[in-house]
Amino acid sequence: MRKVWVCVGGAVFFLSCLVLHSRFCGSLVSRTFSFDISWREKDPLFRLDLDWPKNSEYFSGATFCVAVDSLNGLVYVAQRGDNIPKVLVFTEDGYFLRAWNHTVDTPHGSYGHTVKKYNSLGDLVQVLGTPGKKGTGLNPLQFDNPAELHVADTGEIYIVDGDGGLNNRLVKLSQDFMILWLRGENGTEPAKFNIPHSVTLDTVGRVWVADRGNKRLQVFDKDTGEWLGAWDSCFTEEGPSAVRFTPDGKYLIVAQLNLSRLSVLAAPPPGSVGDCSVISTIQLADEVLPHLLEVDRKTGAVYVAEIGAKQVQKFVPWHSRTPAFGA
Template sequence: MVVFDRAGRFLTSWGEGLFTRAHGLHIGPDDMLWCTDDGDHTVRKCTPEGEVLMTIGLPGRPAPFMSGRPFNRCTHTALSPEGDLYVSDGYGNAAVHKYAPDGRHLLSWGRPGTGPGEFNLPHNIVCDEAGLVYVADRESHRIQIFDGKGGVQGEWTNVHRPCALFLGKGRCPCCYVGELGPQLPVNQAFPNLGPRISVLDMQGKPLSRFGTLGDGAGQFWSPHGLAVDSRGDLYVGEVSFTAWPRYHDGQPPPPEGVRCLQKYRRLG
């Protein structure tokens, strides 16, 4: 875990040797961190200083591939208003798991597929103030919406490979979505598909979209996670190192590195 101030200055780090493949981060209303590690199939509750308070899952012991049981390469965690936990289990499973605040497993739902309640790589998950659960069903190009029992409440299909979601604290009038671009050689250069950021209202209607492929201002290689702070500023994390060869004929990233984090200041 690496901690920066608002200007991007390094403050501290912790967790060296703890995480196998740090993948998802959710900060609760009490400032506790829920760290999803798809490399060792766990979710850890940590203090801001790095003390581990709870571990859900068995480190290094994945559930069988596509079994629907927790976890096989889990991707992200979200808290409901009541404090329940929802975990998207997407790289080696096609499921969402619900846990009580004390870590007791309550229920799971989902299976591979493209129908309602089925998933093709559930990659990110958030809850709104009413307790609805939003899942970025990435490779099905949609965001599915569920109640707290896994019942399907709707879907938004006007997104392209939604990878990252963010809803603000309290009543939030919009949902921020990080979308990946095409990955096949035949359509990599297609415009208006991403990589980009979309801002949707809570009915799924686009309010704003920006981003094209590249490393300039307002451009992206591969938006993978995002967050909005209390001032409305947007932070976008990218898996640029992984994406670079795809867009450069298989060539490795440059020795000086590739940009992986951008900040956008909200105007108005």
């Protein structure tokens, strides 16, 4: 049975997220489709799938996170709000399957500051951190507004902890939840953070962190935690709120929340972080607010959780067979 992880934050900032262990294995209420694509190459990379989801009426809160079970063709959406389902499950074709709500704390709630593991049916399996108690401790491990996590193919867990809270750190855990290494504290220097908001791995063993408050991406070695470099030239207007790689490892997809923008960046070669290069951008409608995103490792589809528009939009590779733009 597939496993699902959920980060639950505290009282100041909302967070994400929901990441599948198996992977691993315009109105602000109505749906908002308006966007503009500015391409810097001849062949566009992505197009909007207007047929996803089939059942948008199930979006009833602020959709702050999305995760994909590529093996089973499932898409999990996490949303916040009172008296609503906290997790929605769709097929990759956009059909609604089910919702679950058990023991999922609402971000900004008084019972946050935890990372929780669920099976795919919503049964609670594991809790890390102390519900309702923020902290900096390592034994036992405590959190304050954990923002997102990433589970590697090998089972190690990378957590960015500190979406405006006490902590500004990146933690690597083993499969049995032992701390392997920890990096970061509040600051602007290398390996320090100001609101680390998203984390992912590339195909050559580097950990990428969206250091949102410092307007940069920082890069670390996944085995040692060594700082390898940073990108800031692409984020002069606003820092990145989410980062993911395309399945082939050639591109990074980055979201900028208040700009309502997605950017496609060229991934650096092995052995060098290099400089940031924007290949293309997707300008979403005003106030859509893309918070976090996920990439389907099988199809390459990009799912974007938009807290302003209260929806998830799906962008597919341009040459895929999935209909787009109403075609």
